[in-house]
Amino acid sequence: MRSLVQGAAPGTPAPSERELVSQFGVARMTVRQALDALVVEGLLERMPGRGTFVARPRRERGQVTSFSEVVARRGQVAESTTVLARLEQAGPGVARALQTDPGAAVVHWKRIRRAGGETICIQDAYLTPETVPGLLDALPESLYQALDRHQLRPTWSEDAIRADLVSDEERTLLDLTGEDPSPVLRVARRALHDERVVEVSSSVYRTDRFTLHLQLGPAN
Amino acid sequence: MRSLVQGAAPGTPAPSERELVSQFGVARMTVRQALDALVVEGLLERMPGRGTFVARPRRERGQVTSFSEVVARRGQVAESTTVLARLEQAGPGVARALQTDPGAAVVHWKRIRRAGGETICIQDAYLTPETVPGLLDALPESLYQALDRHQLRPTWSEDAIRADLVSDEERTLLDLTGEDPSPVLRVARRALHDERVVEVSSSVYRTDRFTLHLQLGPAN
DNA sequence: CAGTGGTCTAGACCACAGT
DNA sequence: CTGTGGTCTAGACCACTGG
Numbered sequence A, B: 001m002r003s004l005v006q007g008a009a010p011g012t013p014a015p016s017e018r019e020l021v022s023q024f025g026v027a028r029m030t031v032r033q034a035l036d037a038l039v040v041e042g043l044l045e046r047m048p049g050r051g052t053f054v055a056r057p058r059r060e061r062g063q064v065t066s067f068s069e070v071v072a073r074r075g076q077v078a079e080s081t082t083v084l085a086r087l088e089q090a091g092p093g094v095a096r097a098l099q100t101d102p103g104a105a106v107v108h109w110k111r112i113r114r115a116g117g118e119t120i121c122i123q124d125a126y127l128t129p130e131t132v133p134g135l136l137d138a139l140p141e142s143l144y145q146a147l148d149r150h151q152l153r154p155t156w157s158e159d160a161i162r163a164d165l166v167s168d169e170e171r172t173l174l175d176l177t178g179e180d181p182s183p184v185l186r187v188a189r190r191a192l193h194d195e196r197v198v199e200v201s202s203s204v205y206r207t208d209r210f211t212l213h214l215q216l217g218p219a220n
Numbered sequence C: 001c002a003g004t005g006g007t008c009t010a011g012a013c014c015a016c017a018g019t
Numbered sequence D: 001c002t003g004t005g006g007t008c009t010a011g012a013c014c015a016c017t018g019g
Helices: A017-024 A028-040 A067-073 A092-098 A143-149 A168-173 B017-024 B028-040 B067-073 B092-098 B143-149 B168-173
Strands: A044-047 A051-054 A078-089 A105-115 A118-127 A156-165 A183-193 A196-206 A212-216 B044-047 B051-054 B078-089 B105-115 B118-127 B156-165 B183-193 B196-206 B212-216
Touching: A017 A028, A028 A044, A067 A078, A067 A118, A067 A143, A092 A105, A092 A118, A092 A196, A118 A168, A143 A196, A156 B156, A183 B183, B017 B028, B028 B044, B067 B078, B067 B118, B067 B143, B092 B105, B092 B118, B092 B196, B118 B168, B143 B196
Parallel strands: none
Antiparallel strands: A044 A051, A078 A105, A105 A118, A118 A196, A156 A183, A156 B183, A156 B212, A183 A196, A183 B156, A212 B156, B044 B051, B078 B105, B105 B118, B118 B196, B156 B183, B183 B196
């Protein structure tokens, strides 16, 4: 059924409902329900009295994206260097964010992240050990890919974005050479799969090499 | 029909479809379509074999919000002082963003924005004169409310977020007293109603008083 | 087991576009 | 006018859930 839509240019008329009825030998309600699904997906557009047409691709909603995905969208390849990957005892802040108890064992993964060979960001990610078992034994290239494999890709994220000055330690890690105070973007993220917190992270971006782009959608 | 859902606690079972059929004297397909609409709205949840239930309120999607709304959500009142409100000739950047021609007349509205009496942000907003006719003659409290009245509330926005150091001029406007370099959050926004650009703005936020909070939703 | 939602049929009438 | 999608009827069978 999807084949009606696959390669077609936006605005192309779809076969009429009655046409599909006789073509597939089913009831019109059945055809309508199948088309409804495609309309909800944004692939088709109905126009009463005129017909059904291939919709122009809808703009992307504000959705959860990982660093790797953001970089890939720029046409670059994301690389990273692991600075630290170990079990730690959760401090009070991380524990609260991860919905676990202070002192509980949590995975802490700190990376320097690069795009096109240039250092962009320092990221500290925390997750509970059960979320991705064996993560520390075989570090993946992308955390979100690893979450994917466990059907735990974030469906929601809560981000807090601030500007700040870089600290001395961060200055070194970010390859910032000058003496001047350098502004950075700090992003604190809590990523959830349904109601389960799967990742808590804190990232510091070089603002000279990274602008955060967002597309926010309509209320519903 | 909506009344079935209005005040009910999440998890409350709705009447079964067949029950509604006999209660309203309509066909089951009709009941289903009515319920489908509420399911799409996120008010109801179907559970095959069990029944239909009042859904727990879905998390809010990443959606376009105005400064006034953000502040209101904090429980504060947004205030602003107009620094400048006049017609100007569009420069190349503003013209491109507004999809108009360089040199065309555009409305430029510059405000200092406050919340709870504290200065938070400087905002330069640009729009075409036709978007909100008479805007300069009677400045509203909220630009988005004015857009609302013309059925032009933004349905999409494209935001670019950077960290930067405050300029000398901005330092004064933002009531920043110290001598130290102060980091600020710069947000460039292009707000669209469907395909029409209704607002282009550039905002500078005091990061000590403002953190940008986002909730991003699932891919679809 | 009985009750639920999920799906389907084969009709019907309506409001609306375009000719 | 004809053809479109929008809505509706009065049944039917299925897969699933819970007691």
